[in-house]
Amino acid sequence: MKPDEIRKLEAFLRSKFSLDTIKVKARPRKDDSAEVYVGDEFIGVVFRDDEDEDLCWNFQMAILEYDLEDL
Numbered sequence: 001m002k003p004d005e006i007r008k009l010e011a012f013l014r015s016k017f018s019l020d021t022i023k024v025k026a027r028p029r030k031d032d033s034a035e036v037y038v039g040d041e042f043i044g045v046v047f048r049d050d051e052d053e054d055l056c057w058n059f060q061m062a063i064l065e066y067d068l069e070d071l
Helices: 003-017
Strands: 022-026 033-038 041-049 056-060
Touching: 003 022, 003 033, 003 041
Parallel strands: none
Antiparallel strands: 022 033, 033 041, 041 056
């Protein structure tokens, strides 16, 4: 993804989740996706989808069972 696209996605996610510590970072060898972090913790990947007429992005986050143990 291009740097301006990453900045816009980061601003959107920060606004949507009311969380200023969200960071979106380019992936080293991929140009169709970026990594999403809260602080230093990796939480998921956002994928760029431009195969159809409409451009969109899909955010994928895995929640492991042990993440829920202390809740």
